[in-house]
Amino acid sequence: MRKGHGETISYYLMGRTAISACRADQRFSYCCYLPESYEETGTQRYPLAVLVHGSLRDATNLRDQFIDFAEANQCVLLAPLFPCGIEEPGDTHNYKRILYRGIRYDEILLAMIDEVAGLYRLETDKLLMHGFSGGGQFVHRFFYLYPERLSAVSIGAPGVVTLPDPDKPWWRGTGDMKEIFGREPNLAAMREVAVQMVVGGDDIETWDVTVSPKSPNWMEGINDTGATRVERLRSLEAAFLERGLAVRFDVVPGVEHIGYLVHPPVKEFFAEVLRRRRE
Template sequence: MSYDAPPASVVMEMTVVASAPVALQTASPPSTLPSTRGIVQCKLKTDPTQTYYLYVPQGIRSDAPILVTVHGVSRNAEEQARRFRRLARQYRVVLVAPLFTADRFADYQRLGLTGQGQRSDEALQMILTEVRQQIGVTGRRVYLFGYSGGGQFVHRYAMAHPDQVEAVAIGAAGWYTFPDPKLRFPQGLKLNRRMAIRLRPKQFLRIPMAVFVGEHDIRRGQDRPELRQTGKVDAQQGLTRVERGDRWIDAMRAAARQRGLNTLYHYQVLPHAAHSFAASMKRGGLGERVFDFLFGPPSRILLR
């Protein structure tokens, strides 16, 4: 793993190790991880064209949870990491924010499965492998958050790779993959033969998931060209992000109950926010709500 030079105000404390950490080789107690005082821009060692942002708070252990936060079409990965940094420090969470550039990942929201660009799910897996190896964090499952297009990515990633995901929080996704095997992906679960994944409801319906969307996130038409606005999607999911998130959570909950699963699904409207990550964080309390859903109150983390 290589790092771009951080700003002068950021002092690196991370020590990169070449061999596997002791915590991965023995049953000894969790060790303290090397930390970064700030957010570090990293280049993937096996693919230097792939960028991600990493924050490791001081004093956390090798069994600390990993939170992956995924940007929307504005590609504001660094901003997401920066706005979540305080909470990551408070909750003792390793923070990873991948950057899926438009030239390489034109269809990252749908995992690159439609043939437009590279596979974003595979890129994230390579990033997580490197993070675990280089800093020594041992957790196999990760927590996911994504805003807008990132919200699309994280819930589809969880459906495709349920064994890798602990819980998912979605911020204002434009549309969703419903747990309907009769509808073609990405609207439903029906895959064509070229898609080299499997979507297994018995597994992904066990993952707790939440949707958070601003109360004023109701604009569409030319004001929101990035919002999927087709007759089929409108009829199935609703006209706005507020409607679509609510309907998707209801559909996921119903599908889980049909299989005898009591999985937690949560839907919450954020006050004083439209379709803006910054406004949702500042005025809607998005960060606190996401961390509380994923990790519980901070007091639980302090007991680890």
């Protein structure tokens, strides 16, 4: 077990780190995990896995649930924290849509990645990224914007999906992404990324999935991809396959909407991606 401060890095910023404010925008923060093998004065560079929380914003718990993976695969973890109520009290969705009330959550995350890359020896040109529930919404939309930054993306049980359909408006589809973000999906680059979709077999509740016409998130056709998270993820899979993207689809039997219970196949998927990278 690590003891004491490093030469330039605090004890609290090594191993299971404290939560740090993002220098680019201190309304947002993150925590990391560095394997025990990480030495401040060493030369080894470590791959980076980004873990995006769901609506409960349990970033530290999510980070801790992947420590075994980080040690087994010599990988650094980064878990961003996007609080509720930024710009709009009571809002719980903000980051899921990438752009909300003028805030670009993709750019906030990229700033966090640059920040930790300036402190630790990381391989950040090709990331691993997983998100469950609200995090699953964020990561598949991030994938549309930055496939060149990813070696693997794991999309876990999103309640609402954005199809890679240029004939549907954002965020039902990708039709006006160029106007909104200055970027649009690069299908050739997306085909180079390992893709996993993962969901519990019993994740079939609809109360937190169906978007009501009274909701500020309402769009015509927003519920057309299915009634449950399983159905909606299958719709996303079908759209990916139609466009030539390979998808590993994992259904975890007997599991409801509980993130840590779908982690085993996520860790297996990421470990295989890292193994191939290191060959």
